[in-house]
């Protein structure tokens with residue numbers, strides 16, 4: 335086995351490989367707002383299933399809307415949605431409505447939140463807890479419904495074909511995923527004689 339050569343650096347660099355989501359929220363006047371958030375993870379829920387864990391910093395409209403309403407949609411960003419994500423991320427809601435490019439908006443099927451028609455995987459969520467650290471608030475969100483691309487038919491909870499979803503991965507720059515490599519256990523089977 336080869337020992338990889340490494341070096342120590344300042345603990346400031348970010349190498350969190352993040353999934354890209356566009357978060358949909360309700361404005362005070364009843365209109366919708368969307369912004370990309372990639373600090374998204376998951377943890378065990380208190381009842382069935384898992385919670386989405388979503389972290390937002392500063393005083394952006396999206397964060398204020400979530401604090402006020404307690405609901406949001408998390409719309410997975412596929413590669414063909416990159417222009418939309420880039421646009422939503424470079425315009426702040428306080429500077430005006432994000433209506434310079436066309437996109438389709440529907441309402442959630444279970445939670446009254448705006449959803450993006452372009453997305454292939456949409457979570458409809460209710461915040462159950464929030465934790466503040468510094469300038470950030472981390473929301474623990476119960477998943478009340480998931481809308482998925484009709485081409486997907488998962489046989490179990492882990493049977494989700496990411497090649498169909500074609501997600502954008504963010505780590506300071508935008509990336510796409512490569513091939514499916516296998517499943518848990520595929521790489522520790524006893525060697526064939």
Ligand SMILES: Cc1cc2nc3c(=O)[nH]c(=O)nc-3n(C[C@H](O)[C@H](O)[C@H](O)COP(=O)(O)O)c2cc1C
Pocket residue numbers: 367368369370371372373374389390391392394395396397419420422423424425426427428504
């Ligand atoms: C790729 C990308 C990822 C982002 N991830 C986050 C994030 O995880 N948390 C956050 O608070 N802001 C994040 N932002 C910043 C917000 O999307 C940005 O400030 C946006 O304009 C806020 O919109 P709003 O004013 O409508 O809320 C991200 C932006 C981009 C482009």
